[in-house]
Amino acid sequence: MLERQDGPLIIQSDMTVLLDCEHPLSEEARRMLILFAELVKRPGNWHTYKMSSLSLWNAASTGMDAATVIESLRKYARYGLPGVLETNIRTLMERYGELRLELSRHCLVLYGDDSLLDEIAGHPIILECLMERGTGGSWEVNPEYRGQLKQELIRLGFPVIDLAGYHTGEALSVSLRPLTLSGRSFELRDYQRQAVDLFYKEGTIQGGSGVIVLPCGAGKTIVGIAALARLNSATLILTSNATSVQQWKEELLDKTTLQPAEVGEYTGSSKEVRPVTIATYQILTHRKSKKDPFRHMRLFSERDWGLIIYDEVHLLPAPVFRMTADIQATRRLGLTATLVREDGCEEDVFSLIGPKQFELQWKTVEAEGHIASVKCTEIRVPMDQGISELYHSAEKRSRLRLAAENPGKVPVVRQLLERHEGTPTLIIGQYLDQLHSIAESLEVPVITGELPQNERQSLYEQFKSGDVPVLAVSKVANFAVDLPDAAVAIQISGSYGSRQEEAQRIGRILRPKEGRNEAWFYTIVTDDTSETEYAARRQMFLLEQGYQYELEKHQ
DNA sequence: CACGACGAAA
DNA sequence: AGGAGTTCGTCGTG
Numbered sequence: 001m002l003e004r005q006d007g008p009l010i011i012q013s014d015m016t017v018l019l020d021c022e023h024p025l026s027e028e029a030r031r032m033l034i035l036f037a038e039l040v041k042r043p044g045n046w047h048t049y050k051m052s053s054l055s056l057w058n059a060a061s062t063g064m065d066a067a068t069v070i071e072s073l074r075k076y077a078r079y080g081l082p083g084v085l086e087t088n089i090r091t092l093m094e095r096y097g098e099l100r101l102e103l104s105r106h107c108l109v110l111y112g113d114d115s116l117l118d119e120i121a122g123h124p125i126i127l128e129c130l131m132e133r134g135t136g137g138s139w140e141v142n143p144e145y146r147g148q149l150k151q152e153l154i155r156l157g158f159p160v161i162d163l164a165g166y167h168t169g170e171a172l173s174v175s176l177r178p179l180t181l182s183g184r185s186f187e188l189r190d191y192q193r194q195a196v197d198l199f200y201k202e203g204t205i206q207g208g209s210g211v212i213v214l215p216c217g218a219g220k221t222i223v224g225i226a227a228l229a230r231l232n233s234a235t236l237i238l239t240s241n242a243t244s245v246q247q248w249k250e251e252l253l254d255k256t257t258l259q260p261a262e263v264g265e266y267t268g269s270s271k272e273v274r275p276v277t278i279a280t281y282q283i284l285t286h287r288k289s290k291k292d293p294f295r296h297m298r299l300f301s302e303r304d305w306g307l308i309i310y311d312e313v314h315l316l317p318a319p320v321f322r323m324t325a326d327i328q329a330t331r332r333l334g335l336t337a338t339l340v341r342e343d344g345c346e347e348d349v350f351s352l353i354g355p356k357q358f359e360l361q362w363k364t365v366e367a368e369g370h371i372a373s374v375k376c377t378e379i380r381v382p383m384d385q386g387i388s389e390l391y392h393s394a395e396k397r398s399r400l401r402l403a404a405e406n407p408g409k410v411p412v413v414r415q416l417l418e419r420h421e422g423t424p425t426l427i428i429g430q431y432l433d434q435l436h437s438i439a440e441s442l443e444v445p446v447i448t449g450e451l452p453q454n455e456r457q458s459l460y461e462q463f464k465s466g467d468v469p470v471l472a473v474s475k476v477a478n479f480a481v482d483l484p485d486a487a488v489a490i491q492i493s494g495s496y497g498s499r500q501e502e503a504q505r506i507g508r509i510l511r512p513k514e515g516r517n518e519a520w521f522y523t524i525v526t527d528d529t530s531e532t533e534y535a536a537r538r539q540m541f542l543l544e545q546g547y548q549y550e551l552e553k554h555q
Numbered sequence: 556c557a558c559g560a561c562g563a564a565a
Numbered sequence: 566a567g568g569a570g571t572t573c574g575t576c577g578t579g
Contacts, residue, residue, distance in 0.1 A: 241571070241572080242571080242572075267572085267573090268572060268573045268574075269573095280571095280572075280573095282564090282565085282571075282572050282573070283572080283573070285564090285565075286564075286565095286572075286573055286574085287564080288563080288564090288573095288574080289563075289564080290564085317565075318565095397566075397567085400567095401567090401568090430568070430569075431568075431569090432568085432569075448569085448570090449569060449570045449571080474569070474570080475568085475569050475570055476569085476570070476571095478569095478570085479570085479571080495567085495568075495569085496566085496567085
């Protein structure tokens with residue numbers, strides 16, 4: 001069974017794959033692996049990837065088949081492939097496509113082998129969505145349950161390809177401007193055009209719903225705008241916060257022929273419903289108290305939308321999924337920098353928004369120079385003498401906080417500031433006490449939630465102009481779209497193991513730089529404490545994207 | 556009416 | 566599990 005002795009991958013029958021990072025072919029193997037597997041652990045130089053049904057189906061949806069997966073694994077395997085695993089991959093991947101939803105004489109019909117239809121109909125919850133059984137492997141579906149059916153089937157392990165099509169929606173004439181309002185020439189980048197092409201091909205039934213994955217700074221908004229301009233229909237754009245609503249609006253007016261009167265903001269302060277309407281997830285899910293109805297969900301039916309754009313689809317809240325299940329005949333475009341959610345609703349994204357249509361690796365965009373090249377370093381510092389005793393006698397819960405707020409981090413930050421003097425730098429932390437004390441000893445201004453908007457704005461300005469070279473920021477930095485770009489980020493603490501947060505924070509320094517296009521990300525953690533474990537989890541997403549963290553130990 | 560402050564929600 | 570932040574709607578004030 002030993003076919004080859006020198007590959008970087010050890011492939012195990014439980015669908016996990018170990019990648020030897022020391023191996024000369026490890027980078028090549030990693031690039032192949034992430035097309036259909038996810039990074040789950042990274043102890044030292046062995047990274048553990050796992051293939052799941054969802055990661056395999058997402059691969060299948062972008063056109064990959066089981067034979068290709070198996071072939072690529074075999075190519076890099078150290079000890080060959082366990083037979084069970086091959087069968088597993090085949091079985092799972094072949095499921096993608098076994099069930100199809102199609103429109104047949106104005107009826108929604110589920111097609112599949114009769115035996116398979118028998119099997120799924122054994123589940124009462126599925127049976128509820130079905131109507132009349134047809135002949136030759138077909139079963140009529142209650143169109144109201146198009147979403148629920150897909151959602152439940154994927155939970156049972158059966159992905160459905162939805163070819164039932166979409167309604168066109170209210171027509172709206174829009175096109176992209178070759179010259180923006182601000183006078184710059186504007187053209188889609190190749191990958192942006194490619195993404196839109198995959199999302200919507202005129203005259204075909206395929207596409208029209210799905211997710212496009214692009215790194216921060218790679219122009220997700222532009223892809224959304226281009227999709228809108230391609231479809232030429234009324235569009236609802238849902239996004240994560242108020243600043244982002246404004247940004248979408250500015251971009252739409254700047255880069256398309258849409259007039260101000262055609263673009264509406266639906267937020268707390270204004271409730272405009274226009275041919276293109278931009279709303280926050282928050283307003284959709286707002287209610288006075290639990291048990292009250294969601295009063296703003298009717299926005300979904302307020303107009304005949306031909307397209308709904310879900311910006312930052314990894315943040316989409318559960319009630320919006322429920323609503324989305326009911327509008328499966330409307331085209332849906334999800335945009336995100338990561339398919340990873342911290343709440344495990346990836347399956348719902350797949351079944352209700354749609355499968356992944358396009359993904360661009362961060363490293364690829366970096367190689368093309370559209371984002372800065374980031375050097376990541378994890379710095380381990382020992383526990384400060386003063387609090388060491390406190391730490392050891394503390395409850396498990398407060399330990400993490402003590403480790404995170406370790407005063408021993410301060411001199412390290414000071415060193416880093418000296419090393420990068422003259423480069424715009426952000427110090428990012430999770431605890432207000434820690435931020436205030438560190439900012440005080442380094443004589444650096446701090447931005448937290450309690451600082452009024454206008455004062456934030458003025459600090460942003462000074463930071464942008466270079467008058468203030470270093471800024472300490474709290475969680476406000478995670479979503480503040482208007483925070484200027486920096487070249488160095490120093491993370492002194494973060495929230496538990498949030499992979500998303502780490503990605504967001506690195507996103508802060510990704511904008512292309514003059515000259516060598518370099519940026520630096522430092523994360524400072526206290527050695528020999530649980531903080532190192534959380535740090536490891538946080539780094540997972542970026543490791544998956546091909547970033548490497550250098551480890552630096554301080555005594 | 557425009558605003559700022561406040562509590563609730565997720 | 567927990568800390569920080571945002572947003573919405575309401576209510577009071579000028």
